[in-house]
Amino acid sequence: xxxxxxxxxxAATPASLVSPAAPRSxxxxxxxxxxxxxxxxxxxxxxxxxxxxxxxxxxxxxxLLGSGSAEVFGPMSxxxxxxxxxxxxxxxxxxxxxxxxTVGLALLATLLASSCGTLLALLAAASGGVVDALLSRVLDTxxxxxxxxxxxxxxxxxxxxxxxxxxxxxxxxxxxxxxxARSLAVNINELDYVTVARTRGEGKVYIMLHEILPNIxxxxxxxxxxRFVYVVLLLAGLSFLGLGIQxxxxxxxxxxxxxxxxxxxxxxxxxxxxxxxxxxxxAVNLVIDNLPGRAARERGAR
Amino acid sequence: MNxxxxxxxxxxxxxxxxxxxxxxxxxxxxxxxxxxxxxQEQLGQEATPEALAALRAQMGLDVPGPERYVKxxxxxxxxxxxxxxxxxxxxxxxxGSRLPxxxxxxxxxxxxxxxxxxxxxxxxxxxxxxxxxxxxxTGAVAVVSVPEFLVATLAVLVFAVKLHxxxxxxxxxxxxxxxxxxxxxxxxxxxxxxxIIAQMMRMTRxxxxxxxxxxxxxxxxxxxxxAARLVLLHALPNAVGPIANxxxxxxxxxxxxxxxxxxxxxxxxxxxxMVDGVSQRDMPLVQACAMIFCSGYLLLVTxxxxxxxxxxxxxxxx
Numbered sequence: 069x070x071x072x073x074x075x076x077x078x079a080a081t082p083a084s085l086v087s088p089a090a091p092r093s094x095x096x097x098x099x100x101x102x103x104x105x106x107x108x109x110x111x112x113x114x115x116x117x118x119x120x121x122x123x124x125x126x127x128x129x130x131x132l133l134g135s136g137s138a139e140v141f142g143p144m145s146x147x148x149x150x151x152x153x154x155x156x157x158x159x160x161x162x163x164x165x166x167x168x169x170t171v172g173l174a175l176l177a178t179l180l181a182s183s184c185g186t187l188l189a190l191l192a193a194a195s196g197g198v199v200d201a202l203l204s205r206v207l208d209t210x211x212x213x214x215x216x217x218x219x220x221x222x223x224x225x226x227x228x229x230x231x232x233x234x235x236x237x238x239x240x241x242x243x244x245x246x247x248x249a250r251s252l253a254v255n256i257n258e259l260d261y262v263t264v265a266r267t268r269g270e271g272k273v274y275i276m277l278h279e280i281l282p283n284i285x286x287x288x289x290x291x292x293x294x295r296f297v298y299v300v301l302l303l304a305g306l307s308f309l310g311l312g313i314q315x316x317x318x319x320x321x322x323x324x325x326x327x328x329x330x331x332x333x334x335x336x337x338x339x340x341x342x343x344x345x346x347x348x349x350x351a352v353n354l355v356i357d358n359l360p361g362r363a364a365r366e367r368g369a370r
Numbered sequence: 371m372n373x374x375x376x377x378x379x380x381x382x383x384x385x386x387x388x389x390x391x392x393x394x395x396x397x398x399x400x401x402x403x404x405x406x407x408x409x410q411e412q413l414g415q416e417a418t419p420e421a422l423a424a425l426r427a428q429m430g431l432d433v434p435g436p437e438r439y440v441k442x443x444x445x446x447x448x449x450x451x452x453x454x455x456x457x458x459x460x461x462x463x464x465x466g467s468r469l470p471x472x473x474x475x476x477x478x479x480x481x482x483x484x485x486x487x488x489x490x491x492x493x494x495x496x497x498x499x500x501x502x503x504x505x506x507x508t509g510a511v512a513v514v515s516v517p518e519f520l521v522a523t524l525a526v527l528v529f530a531v532k533l534h535x536x537x538x539x540x541x542x543x544x545x546x547x548x549x550x551x552x553x554x555x556x557x558x559x560x561x562x563x564x565x566i567i568a569q570m571m572r573m574t575r576x577x578x579x580x581x582x583x584x585x586x587x588x589x590x591x592x593x594x595x596x597a598a599r600l601v602l603l604h605a606l607p608n609a610v611g612p613i614a615n616x617x618x619x620x621x622x623x624x625x626x627x628x629x630x631x632x633x634x635x636x637x638x639x640x641x642x643x644m645v646d647g648v649s650q651r652d653m654p655l656v657q658a659c660a661m662i663f664c665s666g667y668l669l670l671v672t673x674x675x676x677x678x679x680x681x682x683x684x685x686x687x688x
Contacts, residue, residue: 212389212671213396216626217663224648224656225400301517305626308519309633309645324519328634331526342523346516353515 107358113351117344120167121175152337159337162323163344169319170345173230174303177237178296184238185245186288190276192246193253204250207243215240215302223311233312237299244298248291252284293356297349304345320345378679386672393664394443401653401660402442403435446661452654454647461658465640469662472632472639476624478559483566484617490567491574491616495582496601506571513568518630522561530557558635565627566620573616580612581605611681618674622667 152158188207192200213221222236256262262279270279306312307321318326323341330337445452451461494503513521529535581587582605590604632641644659646652
């Protein structure tokens with residue numbers, strides 16, 4: 069319907085989403101899309117880990133994963149770029165192989181948390197009244213338990229299979245996504261064109277998905293990135309405690325735990341997976357910082 | 371203090387007690403009701419129905435969930451936390467022997483991190499954009515966005531492995547002298563401080579900058595007040611509420627940090643106790659530790675809100 073899109077006043081799209089970076093992109097080459105150098109670095113690192121998560125299991129030679137031929141806790145060398153672990157396995161292979169757990173599980177959990185949070189927020193904003201109050205109260209109660217503690221309780225109750233870990237992390241971060249999406253959606257809900265749509269007799273679902281959702285999608289995508297960082301840190305922390313992904317599968321948190329004994333001789337086996345986590349989270353932060361619409365998000369987060 | 375403030379405070383405290391009750395329902399549901407039959411799990415699939423029924427009665431599983439919850443809550447309120455499933459010791463005793471250690475760790479960390487973080491945050495806010503601000507802010511973002519165990523591992527690498535100043539991953543259980551105690555505490559406190567200071571500094575900086583950007587500060591500047599007077603007499607009194615809020619909220623991050631730090635340094639605190647309880651699926655122990663942690667967290671968050679209410683001068687003149 070051309071009418072709706074035409075009826076959206078320019079003020080409806082959060083103002084700074086439009087493009088504070090637009091003038092810059094004229095001076096920079098087009099492929100930079102207005103990203104600064106730090107943002108590009110973030111994109112490159114992020115792309116590398118995503119590729120590792122997607123393709124790693126298919127490209128890595130199987131025999132390298134199982135064999136413990138080399139010396140235990142070997143130093144960095146030409147044949148083992150990141151040294152070897154407590155069984156003499158190549159650390160680089162282990163880290164790249166761990167990417168699919170750290171990146172993959174966290175990505176799944178984040179997508180689940182953000183989409184659930186956003187949908188519930190749309191429902192709360194479009195319904196108002198009792199539904200809104202009830203949803204806000206119930207989800208606020210979940211935030212009364214610190215995230216790590218919640219994860220520990222969930223693992224105690226339901227164990228730590230991969231599916232359970234994804235569900236746990238998703239449940240923990242739904243309230244945060246809900247709160248931000250709701251504060252954005254409530255503002256949009258007050259605007260004239262939503263009232264017009266309502267008067268026109270559009271249903272609740274139509275208003276949620278066609279009137280409000282497109283206008284909060286930008287900030288929510290950036291929030292998704294931030295939430296991804298929290299989930300990565302949470303899952304890595306759990307694995308580090310030995311309560312995350314169980315062996316023989318190993319994400320980066322478990323790799324740090326397995327090789328913590330090498331710390332005394334400053335082994336690369338401990339530092340490499342820890343730095344891999346740091347590179348991932350910092351890369352996501354860099355990318356978010358370079359996305360347009362930062363000011364709008366900070367307003368929404370309050 | 372007037373009636374309005376008291377009313378707001380009373381409502382806030384009542385709300386946190388209600389949250390605590392909701393938390394206890396959640397904790398009990400997740401650990402004791404939803405996972406299924408603990409007796410079945412203990413005996414396996416081939417257990418005879420009679421043995422199953424007997425164990426259920428012994429574990430108190432033959433009564434419905436809500437009834438068990440009320441019994442558990444009533445026991446917890448009176449201080450009876452049940453018996454540990456693995457060690458067969460009263461949970462109250464286990465927790466009681468570990469809790470002072472954790473509180474001591476938290477207190478020492480707070481003692482060091484609060485003054486450092488506050489002064490760093492205020493200085494960075496006042497000299498916003500200076501090299502000091504940039505270094506501190508970038509450092510804080512870096513610390514916040516890496517896992518706590520990386521901070522702890524790096525601290526061990528630098529201070530224990532490279533410099534040999536401190537013992538690494540061992541905790542001395544029998545402490546005889548002050549020097550020994552300092553050495554045993556140094557690494558855990560140092561790692562926790564890094565995390566807490568980064569959090570608290572960021573929040574303090576934001577709170578002070580918020581005040582410095584307000585129109586009344588522009589007025590103070592225009593009337594010609596010195597920089598020190600502007601910050602100390604005009605901006606800071608107004609930032610006390612938000613700063614107190616920041617302190618209490620950051621200290622609640624201590625709870626997350628302490629879980630990792632106690633584990634990595636093998637420190638005999640309550641977080642280590644809980645992690646062990648989780649890996650052995652010792653539910654009474656997990657429930658008790660979870661409730662202690664959540665109470666502490668809610669206490670700090672409530673305290674943060676109370677500070678915000680009390681420090682808001684607009685409420686005093688109604």
